[in-house]
Amino acid sequence: MPDNSIGMGAGSGSSLPLEAAPARTAGRFKAFYRKFRKQRLAFAAACFIILLLLVAILGPFLTPYNPDTPNYDALMQGPSAHHWAGTDEYGRDIMSRLIDGTRLSLAVSLSAVFIAAVLGTILGLLSGYYGGWLDRLIMRGSDVLFSFPDLLLAIGIVAILGPGLSNVVIAVAVFGTPSFARIIRSVTLSVKETLFVEATRSMGAKDSRIIWRHIFPETVSSIIVNVSMRIGGAILAAASLSFLGMGAKTTEPDWGAMLSMGRDYLSIAPHIVYFPGLTIFLAVLAFNIFGDGLRDALDPKIKN
Amino acid sequence: MKAKRKSWLAFMLLVIVAVVAAGCGNSNNEAKNSGSASPSPSAGASASAGAGAKDGKGITIAINTNIITLDPHNASDTHSISAARTMYEGLLGFDENMNLVPVLATEYKISDDGLVYTFTLRDNVKFQDGTDFNAEAVKANIARIQDEKNNLRLRRSFAKVAKVEAPDAKTVVFTLSEPYNAFLNKVAMAGMISPKALTESGADIAKKPVGTGPFKLKDWTQGDSLVVEKNADYWQQGFPKVESVTFRSVPENGSRIAMLKTGEADFIYPLPTEQASEVEGKDGISVIKTDSTIVRYVTLNTMKKPFDDVKVRQAINYAINKEAYIKVVKSGLGVKLDSTMSSKTQYYSQQTGYDYDLEKAKQLLADAGYPNGFSAEIWGENDSETIKGMQFIQQQLALVGIKLDVKSMEGGTLSDQINAAKTPEEAKIQMWYVSWSPSSGDADGATRGLFSSEMFPPAGSNTAYYKNASVDQWIADANKATDAEKAKAIYADIQKTIWNDAPWAFMGVDQIISGSRSTLEGVKVFPDGSINVLNAQVK
Numbered sequence: 001m002p003d004n005s006i007g008m009g010a011g012s013g014s015s016l017p018l019e020a021a022p023a024r025t026a027g028r029f030k031a032f033y034r035k036f037r038k039q040r041l042a043f044a045a046a047c048f049i050i051l052l053l054l055v056a057i058l059g060p061f062l063t064p065y066n067p068d069t070p071n072y073d074a075l076m077q078g079p080s081a082h083h084w085a086g087t088d089e090y091g092r093d094i095m096s097r098l099i100d101g102t103r104l105s106l107a108v109s110l111s112a113v114f115i116a117a118v119l120g121t122i123l124g125l126l127s128g129y130y131g132g133w134l135d136r137l138i139m140r141g142s143d144v145l146f147s148f149p150d151l152l153l154a155i156g157i158v159a160i161l162g163p164g165l166s167n168v169v170i171a172v173a174v175f176g177t178p179s180f181a182r183i184i185r186s187v188t189l190s191v192k193e194t195l196f197v198e199a200t201r202s203m204g205a206k207d208s209r210i211i212w213r214h215i216f217p218e219t220v221s222s223i224i225v226n227v228s229m230r231i232g233g234a235i236l237a238a239a240s241l242s243f244l245g246m247g248a249k250t251t252e253p254d255w256g257a258m259l260s261m262g263r264d265y266l267s268i269a270p271h272i273v274y275f276p277g278l279t280i281f282l283a284v285l286a287f288n289i290f291g292d293g294l295r296d297a298l299d300p301k302i303k304n
Numbered sequence: 305m306k307a308k309r310k311s312w313l314a315f316m317l318l319v320i321v322a323v324v325a326a327g328c329g330n331s332n333n334e335a336k337n338s339g340s341a342s343p344s345p346s347a348g349a350s351a352s353a354g355a356g357a358k359d360g361k362g363i364t365i366a367i368n369t370n371i372i373t374l375d376p377h378n379a380s381d382t383h384s385i386s387a388a389r390t391m392y393e394g395l396l397g398f399d400e401n402m403n404l405v406p407v408l409a410t411e412y413k414i415s416d417d418g419l420v421y422t423f424t425l426r427d428n429v430k431f432q433d434g435t436d437f438n439a440e441a442v443k444a445n446i447a448r449i450q451d452e453k454n455n456l457r458l459r460r461s462f463a464k465v466a467k468v469e470a471p472d473a474k475t476v477v478f479t480l481s482e483p484y485n486a487f488l489n490k491v492a493m494a495g496m497i498s499p500k501a502l503t504e505s506g507a508d509i510a511k512k513p514v515g516t517g518p519f520k521l522k523d524w525t526q527g528d529s530l531v532v533e534k535n536a537d538y539w540q541q542g543f544p545k546v547e548s549v550t551f552r553s554v555p556e557n558g559s560r561i562a563m564l565k566t567g568e569a570d571f572i573y574p575l576p577t578e579q580a581s582e583v584e585g586k587d588g589i590s591v592i593k594t595d596s597t598i599v600r601y602v603t604l605n606t607m608k609k610p611f612d613d614v615k616v617r618q619a620i621n622y623a624i625n626k627e628a629y630i631k632v633v634k635s636g637l638g639v640k641l642d643s644t645m646s647s648k649t650q651y652y653s654q655q656t657g658y659d660y661d662l663e664k665a666k667q668l669l670a671d672a673g674y675p676n677g678f679s680a681e682i683w684g685e686n687d688s689e690t691i692k693g694m695q696f697i698q699q700q701l702a703l704v705g706i707k708l709d710v711k712s713m714e715g716g717t718l719s720d721q722i723n724a725a726k727t728p729e730e731a732k733i734q735m736w737y738v739s740w741s742p743s744s745g746d747a748d749g750a751t752r753g754l755f756s757s758e759m760f761p762p763a764g765s766n767t768a769y770y771k772n773a774s775v776d777q778w779i780a781d782a783n784k785a786t787d788a789e790k791a792k793a794i795y796a797d798i799q800k801t802i803w804n805d806a807p808w809a810f811m812g813v814d815q816i817i818s819g820s821r822s823t824l825e826g827v828k829v830f831p832d833g834s835i836n837v838l839n840a841q842v843k
Binding site for chain 2 (some may be wrong): 267
């Protein structure tokens with residue numbers, strides 16, 4: 001691709017000011033990728049996450065059995081060539097249910113974190129940029145939410161809204177919002193004082209333009225890192241709520257609900273809880289390692 | 305960051321534990337008599353656990369649902385009845401085969417026309433508040449049961465009592481308005497409350513029980529535990545042989561069995577059927593199996609669409625594979641229900657039909673105008689086995705297009721939901737997966753409360769809102785029958801008619817599976833599922 005190499009060259013040489021912006025982004029990404037690729041564990045985690053996403057999207061085509069069809073002749077069978085993860089108390093294939101449940105778990109956690117990120121970023125930008133009473137209001141509000149243990153807050157919200165996966169999304173989003181608000185506020189505070197923002201303001205740019213065009217782009221890397229760090233927690237929180245019977249219905253192939261229904265058979269058929277537990281563990285671990293890796297790769301202070 | 309996240313994960317675990325404990329905590333606060341309740345809920349739990357058999361003083365029994373009331377005249381669920389019977393006794397009682405035995409009465413005579421019952425009362429029996437048990441006390445109790453204002457569960461059992469007389473302190477004479485076949489069984493259901501306590505406590509008597517029984521109330525934390533302690537002045541010399549009995553509500557199968565294994569509980573009922581073979585004989589645990597009078601079924605609200613159509617109700621019966629139900633939900637410990645009552649109940653008559661037949665079920669649904677099925681709600685309690693049963697039914701009915709929404713509720717909430725409807729029109733109930741055992745041990749107890757049109761909630765347990773004029777008439781006729789053969793013939797008609805009308809999805813008959821530490825003797829689960837602790841003894 002000759003075009004590409006020219007573009008890159010131009011970016012690094014910065015001889016053509018007009019092309020500087022896109023080329024700088026490309027260069028940044030390349031540098032990021034180089035840094036990220038060096039962290040083997042984080043890279044492996046990223047591959048696992050991509051696999052999870054594929055499973056979530058292609059789920060219905062991958063399941064070896066219908067996840068909801070019971071087979072009363074094959075109750076609580078251990079792992080075998082036919083059923084890789086065994087069968088549950090109704091003879092349903094656990095592997096198929098885990099695959100089907102991937103979509104549920106990822107949808108819940110991703111949407112919850114996305115909502116939290118959007119709300120938190122808006123609040124953080126406003127709070128950091130305007131300061132004053134608005135800042136105090138938003139930050140004290142965040143403090144109030146921070147003062148509750150995350151899961152307890154989520155349980156409280158679900159108790160008010162009633163059980164169900166959509167309410168779990170709201171609950172997890174609410175306890176995720178203040179952390180975004182706080183991080184974005186701190187970035188905003190430092191970017192606000194920089195020379196280029198002052199220059200823009202002196203040219204008469206409106207507040208909204210300064211916030212969205214100049215400050216917001218500087219916060220993106222923090223948002224990405226925080227998003228990736230919080231997804232693991234969100235999966236865990238959603239599974240915990242389902243386990244407590246406040247999330248998915250017991251009939252849904254949700255990982256937490258599977259754990260919850262299977263715990264009666266812990267002593268006679270441990271595979272019924274072992275595999276959902278393992279899946280939750282791996283998914284949360286992958287997102288956390290991935291988040292760590294992203295942070296290290298995006299932080300300009302860390303050299304390698 | 306990493307350290308923080310680790311501690312956050314640990315914290316999350318803590319929170320889960322805290323929430324579970326907080327659940328108990330709430331009910332702790334609600335308890336009226338929390339005089340001996342510990343300041344923190346977890347400490348409370350371990351305190352009652354400490355009362356295990358090891359110290360040779362008290363025993364702990366873990367049961368699967370909450371005790372709802374301690375009022376012996378108003379208890380309708382088996383565990384409440386068991387709990388009330390530790391503190392209350394009737395004129396008569398039951399032995400382990402559901403035969404009647406004398407308790408507070410030493411003997412009784414029935415007149416030839418079946419109308420006059422004369423009981424001779426036991427001497428030297430005192431209520432736990434020190435007052436005498438005598439004929440006047442019996443009169444006061446029957447008056448309370450019969451008072452319409454009190455609206456007690458037992459009221460209809462005593463509706464045919466025209467008058468109660470006390471010619472002397474040791475004799476009570478009941479005169480009935482018409483013969484009543486099951487009267488003695490009903491008398492055995494009426495625990496005697498101290499008239500003094502009745503006047504003093506009024507409606508609160510359900511929380512402050514005062515009877516003649518072997519145990520008296522120590523502490524009742526609703527939703528968590530009931531502790532009863534030895535009644536030192538009990539009239540049967542040498543009983544009870546344990547200092548106290550703690551009933552703990554542990555809905556979760558896994559926890560209950562873990563409590564038995566660790567010795568935190570000395571006796572659990574029910575023992576999760578799927579684990580019966582696994583724990584038998586291990587770790588000093590013995591598994592006790594008893595054939596029962598407990599039937600499991602789903603009531604179908606016959607006054608609500610689409611269940612008002614008999615074809616729909618029959619279709620549901622054809623669509624459920626009962627053999628698979630016994631295998632999956634009951635782990636093979638039970639038999640399918642082939643009548644309205646278990647074969648252990650008086651006047652049982654076997655029915656045939658409703659063998660698993662998907663095609664027939666679909667055909668019946670199509671005939672009824674639901675070729676593609678419909679959606680409905682099924683209610684049940686929130687213990688593991690009930691949820692499993694409901695999920696099984698959901699899976700089975702899905703095959704004929706009936707989409708069920710499984711709603712599991714805590715016992716008290718469920719009971720409120722059902723009894724909130726004062727008329728059949730107000731009732732929201734569609735399907736209810738539940739069990740019934742006639743605690744009075746007779747065919748009337750297994751029929752009238754469930755199928756008589758007088759017994760719509762809240763008066764009784766006819767949650768199918770089943771109304772059939774002939775069945776109503778037969779129930780009345782059977783009660784009047786003084787001849788056993790005649791009663792048997794009438795009950796055969798009743799069972800056949802109800803079977804064909806299918807106000808229930810007929811599911812199964814339980815085998816009672818309980819687990820006991822081998823150091824404990826004498827705790828028995830009767831065929832009706834009630835727990836008897838009078839003979840409890842720690843070796």
